[in-house]
Amino acid sequence: MRFYTYNIGLFFTLIGSILIGCDQNAIESTNSSEVLKLISSDSSGIMFSNEIMENDTVNVIDYEYCYNGGGVGIGDFNNDGLQDIFFTGNQQNNALYINQGELRFKDVSNSAGIEGPGWATGVAVVDINNDGYDDLFVCYSGLVPDNLRRNRLYINQQDGTFVDESIKRGLTDLDYSTHAAFFDFDKDNDLDLFVINHHNSFGDKRISPVDSSGASVSNDRLYENIDGKFFDISKKAGILYEGYSLGLGIEDINNDGWMDVTITNDYYFDDYIYINQQNGTFKESAKDYFKHTSNFSMGHDFGDFNNDGLADVMVLDMLPEDQYRRQKLIGPLNLELFYTTLNAGYNEQFMRNNLQMGGQYGYSEVGQLAGVYATDWSWAPLFIDINLDGLQDLFISNGFKRDITDRDFIVYRMKQEMLRTPEAKQNLITALSNLGGAKLKNFFYENTGDLTFDDKRDIWASTPESYSNGAAYADLDNDGDMDLVVSNIGQKAFLYEGKASDYNNYLKVKLKRNYTNIGAKVLLYSDGVVQYRRVNPYRGFQSSVTDEIIFGLGGQNIVDSVCVIWPDMMYEKVINPSFNSELTFEGKVLNQYISSERPKLFSQLNEALDINYQHKELNKIDFKSDPLLPHMFSRMGPGMSVGDIDGDGDSDVLIGGAAGESIRILRQSTSNTFSEEEILKDDYFKEDMGVSLFDSDNDGDLDLYVVSGGNDVAREDPYYQDRLYLNDGNGNFELAEGSLPDINQSGSVVRPFDFDKDGDIDLFVGGRLAPGFYPYPSTSYI
Template identity: 30%
Template sequence: MMPAAVLFVLFCLVFSGCAPNNDLLNLTVPASVQVEQFNPETGPCDDQFITHDLPHITTTADGIIRMYEANGSGVAINDLDNDGDLDLVLGNYDKPNSIFWNEGDLNFRQEQMPVGRTRAVTAVDVDGDGWTDLALTRVGGAINFWRNRGDDLAAGVPGRFVQEFVNGLAKPAYAMDWADLDADGDLDAVTASYDIGLLTELGNEYLLRDEAGVYIHWNEPGRFRAQRLAEEAQALAIALWDEDGDGRLDLLVGNDFALPDQFWRNNADGWQLASIFPETTHSTMSFDLADVDNSGRTALFASDMKPPDMNPETMRAWAPLMEAEHPPLPAGDPQRMENMLLVADQGGGFQNLGRDRQLDATGWSWASLFGDLDQDGRLDLYIVNGFAESTTFAHMEDHELVERNQALRNTGGRFERMPDWGLGSERGGRGAAQGDLDGDGDLDIVVNNLRGNAQLFENRLCGGASLQVELRQPGSSNPAAIGATAILETPDGRLRRDVRVTRGYLSSDPGQLHFGFPAETQPRLLLVRWPDGKWSTVSSPAPGQRLTVYRTDLGQK
């Protein structure tokens, strides 16, 4: 622990206000640190990503992609067997889902799960036993829960996941997220339906059930209790973050088509619907949240559909869609058919900097993920593109709009397209996730494609250094510290990362926080804000390491 006076100064630097010294002392808690060195590089860097195909193809029953089948499935990255390596879970539509167990050096052992028709894939420790569970959303159904029985492995019992019914998780769900929303220490769930898909799948049954919309599922002893916030949704994305800085996570639901996105503030007296953005995406596909300029302000990126250029060939491909699906919006409608980067301004509102930062037009965009891919201290952006559907694109070969994925390098004020990074796949991806899959310290990427092999992009860029941080709360019902924040103080400024479950489109990243920075950088201090608002510090963390920070004041469960 650091002296309270030093902590006080640092808190004042990071936040706009300061607590009295006595209050500050009550906010600090002890922590221990486990240090692990990164794996050495196996060869010289290539200054690009290397593509590896995975034996998993998300497809439909007859290979014909119909409307809403075209939405594809997500992917999750997490350590499922507690061996220190990150494993993969890829959803599928017609075929079984796949688990890829990481056996080191980018070698994976595939195991099929006896379930398909999957949309969202999240890897999260729901029951707080220290083993990461799987929660899936499925076409026309509720959350499909698979409990990780990892504690049985030591006894030699085969099978890691057991499908279980969870009392109260019964509402139709397409998008979901998990966090402690009532500060009671355990994880609650947020789900939202995709109503047009439900109507197509269930017909009159969907209308009679009247169960669609947005729900909070409160985690209570032996069950989840559902609270309905909205009766309709066309949700492809959910984001949870503390928008107003009151210590409670607020909720944003991103809707497809003309239904506006919906934002609720988590107030002391309940959830309140609010309008906070001057502009929003029209058909919101995905969200990601990050401090993109290292200013301490969280920015929201929302992906949508907009041609990536004005070339005649591009416009011919897009023209039938633009005419059929997107008539002009009425005057005063805040929705725009383009990507947006919504950044908090000094007046307490938001401004859209998407066009200014050259992020507004990247194609038919699905997953969008921030990450410091080149380890220069600035968060880059990776966007997955493409669409296939038998009627909308009947004029195209294979009924597919073929577009490249986009890697955009953060240059400190603008985002520059980086085709030389080797991330411009044209396979029609949907869900995507990031994580250090080979243990060498940088971020690799996995994309779940539709009608083509899933891909793992191994990061072989040159330059930079990194520090990874995992946060643990032994004795808590939230042992992975979902909702915590880590701030790394460097000579060049502060880097912030948040522990979240869901990112991008229908996918989830591990809680392993990645801080990239120039090779000569020597970090000064790591500050950890735990989910309950308490703080711990780690002095002078060294580059090239993975730190596991254990909170030590909670005891053992």
């Protein structure tokens, strides 16, 4: 979470408060086109509101996660066939609401034994003892005494009450925890536990290399389940990296049949992907899968929004929708900070939502293409087929109680903190109490089926402005579509009734094979389309959704088949199940599943061919002199060309150099290995863009043309003069001075070809830019 600016003008805040109000008691949606109906608290009986009372010790200055809010957990805690709702509370008690049917709920918190002291954050619903009754694991954090920060495992006693068995089962750590997930990482037929944590200090955020020792106070934890007790094996298993962890996901990232772990981190810390090594250990591999990530990553969720049978992931950040709020929040990009993080070993990070679309060999980030990259101060993304048309739509929760990222407030805060006096601290607390919040509408996005989403706020559902955090979905009224529960700060929780089953068909799938439900993969095939779901209740932000699966069918009434691939790689299939019905898999008719993973098209051969070349770029930031550039033109090279340079019958590789680096030749030997050689050192100061090997003088060997480019000096400077080098027949090059006309343009490419068909080689030289005059074009030549 980045503390800059989120601010709705006072006028609009007051008007919005008058028109919408903070009390949801009287809210009942009436729009006939709505896909979700907002149910009033009076009707549902859900009165839970996550109230936070600020004072001189409990505030977002001393504890920046003060307004991260609580989570929502869904489970059938009394086994009556109706899904119940659990809320975590920060300063007030947790709450449990038992489903009475027809979307009416009864608060049983006082008698259930789950209220718990402390600052509760995330919740994970699980049947940990395999007795058929859902239990609760609740995470704790906050500036509270250590003993109130112990996470709690509430075991269902099957009589409406729960007993905390966390100490009995070995869960005694006093971390600052955000969320947790249960899964069988080692395939020993029990559920292990992963818990994400964050640092206890928010003051010093100077960029430094990440602590990968496994000893940081914020290190996430993996607990192995051995006969019902949990043992911390984090270091042994390779869970070693520190951070401000806000999001946790469980998914088979590399499609090898073993569940991996994804963690999204706040501030400059990388998002992590721990790949299961199938031997009790994990390897952090985020850079192998994501080319870039969000910067201040919040919650995330996996889904398959393009129905290709591969997992996609949505990660939330803080980028506002409109330019006014963006400028108050972000300001200009801090390029020094960006490159400092890169130099410290971190991945490229950008302050916007990232939608990573899964492919056969990695991910492509398409958030901007999809239209979901800027949703403001966002927390929980959830992929749900809201309208049951067979495409997963997207819900995003939104809002923050104090707009502490306002740049004016940041300046005032810095001045007061520099004084280091009790009076200055009190002045800051007073200013904070008068600071407005980012009270925002939650997002409902419709999946259009063409890799984009349409904003359906106030069309699909009534969307009051709120400070919303955790959210979870389930079919609470058993009518075949998903209902939605959202936890709010200072406002009663939202309950949305799904209405899509009134006009679209569906198929509900339940899995009942004990521990092996979590991690199972469910595929529905219909009319040539595959829909994919993973049974994993731990989604979004600090929350647990139902473990039931609902597939939308739209107007179709024929399903070809449904296949369940269990975590032990056994599968079972049902052909032509009935639509608008419930289909239960119990693991009774099993077959061995054989993965059809495609082999990679290319293999890495650097080591085998003895190629150790690594490009070195000039450390120049173009945006300092020209902030309107779309990207840095000084880093567009180098060019590369392949040919038999020394006439020995083997292809060699020639690679241009950045400004400050000479051209390199990778000469191929008779043993098919390569040796690196630096040439033409006198021209090292130029940026080599396009390079081409061709016989310019018809002497039977390959000469070299080099296009000079980049953005290092002013336009039309002799620095940009292109160069022609003649080969002596043995692979040695010498500059052919005066052989080219004056081409003092920043170029990009050269292509030799017989333009006028007269039997000799002509050249096309492409211009790239006019340095200092973007977007004016450069000149190209023939």
